[in-house]
Amino acid sequence: MSMVEMTEGQPRSTDGLQMDWIEVPFGPFFxxxxxGLRLTLTLDGDTVAASDATSLVGATNLMDGPQMNVTDFVDRLAAMMPLSPVAYRTLACAAIEDAAGVxxxxxxxxxxxxxxxRERIASHLNWLADFGLQSGFLWLAARAGALQLAVQDAGADGIAxxxxxxxxxxxxxxxxPLMRMRLGGIAPxxxxxxxxxxxxxxRGGGSDARIDDPTLAALGFExxxxxxxxxxxxxxxxxxxxxxxxDLIAAAGIIAMPQVRDVKTVSGEGAARIETPRGAAQLRVRLVDGKVVQADLDTPSTVNLALVETLTAQQELGDALTAVVSLDLSPWEIRG
Structure with a gap:
């Protein structure tokens, strides 16, 4: 059988050739x-023709029943986000306090x-370790991973x-130099x-929820x-x-896990916004007689997941995987 007959009816590549396209899964343990991230790439040779990225662990209901004790709600939201539990615990506490007026x-x-x-440091170090592992920089994976473990539960003195x-x-x-060569020009x-x-x-602009935080402003955040x-x-x-x-931790001089305030039998609606390691998350809650009865959450990974298809299209396989890693997605944050 000739090559023409073998490729008859197959999709045509960007270079005009016709060949088999194959779907290759990367994840959830790549x-x-x-x-927890399922990434499926359709390969045209070693070039990505199409991609699909979904979460296998996200989109869990925020509420465990029609109403929740505020402490249980804070614990639940933190447990739902294992890559940044402190940020989401802080977010839940702030939204409840806003609803209660405390x-x-x-x-x-x-x-x-x-x-x-502190969680941002640990998260970014974890990203460096993952990137080192994916790109073959094993010294980076080992060193960044060790430092992440050293800081993730440390106090202010331990961080110092x-x-x-x-x-x-x-x-x-x-x-x-190899790092600049590996990453420069990839996935703009x-x-x-x-x-x-x-x-x-x-990309030279953008936003950061910390700008509106007076506590961080007093610590010197820019x-x-x-x-x-x-x-x-x-x-x-x-x-x-x-x-x-x-620098911000050194200026604060103290690290304390957030604790939700006693809201007694307060009713009201509140919202809070926080800059997690992956971007801004926003939570809206409604309290009735001191119980959480409604909650809505917006997360950064939900926004950034939509970039995968564009950033991987027509990219060589290695560059496409680097593009996805560079987004630092959390499958647990992906909603809907």
Whole structure:
């Protein structure tokens, strides 16, 4: 049988050739991608012709029944987001406090802010470890992973003790020529495309929910940006944010896990917005007689998931996987 007969009726590639397209699954346990993300790439040779990314663990109901005790609701939301439980615990507490019209003391606010920044450091280090694993930089995977474990439950003094090692790692990895060669020009995102978090701010603009937080403003927060909008810019921005979070924790001098206030029998509606490691999350709640009866959540990974198809189309397989890793998606955040 001739090649013409073998490829008759097959899709035509961008180079004009006709050949078999095959669907290849990457995930939910593919090295370098977050566990729970199902990524299916349709390959035309070694080029991605189409892609589909879905979560196998997300979209769990926020409410466990028609109403919930506020403490149970806060614990549930934190448990639903294992990649950033502190940020979502803080978000739930803030939304409930807004509905009840109560506000934590300044020390509690500083402690909460520092706890979220500690989680940002650990999350970005975890991303560096995953990227190192996916790209073959095993020294990076090992070192970033070890530092993540060292800081994720540390107090302010413990963070200070690890700060020098963390800064040395981010400087070393940013200076590596192979890193610039591997990431430069990969998966650029234009300024008009919806995006959230570091993916958004790595293109020379964007937003950061921390700008509106007076506690962080008092600690010296300023939004970090990078130019270019590609995987290299996203990598550099996360390194910048690690250094910034170290400074914010040092300024706070305290790390405290958020605790929900006693709202007694208050009824009302409230909302809160927080900058998680992956971008802005917003929660709206309604209280009736001190119980949560309604909750709605917007998450950054839901926004960034929509970028996968565009960023992987017509890319060589290795570059397509790097593009997906650069988004730092959390399957647990993906709603709908």
């Amino acid at each position: 090295s370098g991608l977050p566990a 506000e934590p003391a300044d020390d509690a606010q500083r402690g909460r802010a520092a706890a979220v920044e 003790a690890q700060a020098g090692a963390i800064r040395r790692l981010t400087r070393r990895v940013q200076a590596a 995102i234009g300024k008009d495309t919806p995006a959230s978090g570091p993916v958004d701010r790595a 939004m970090r940006l990078q130019e270019g909008g590609d995987a290299l810019a996203r990598f550099r921005l996360r390194c910048d944010e690690i250094a910034q979070s170290l």
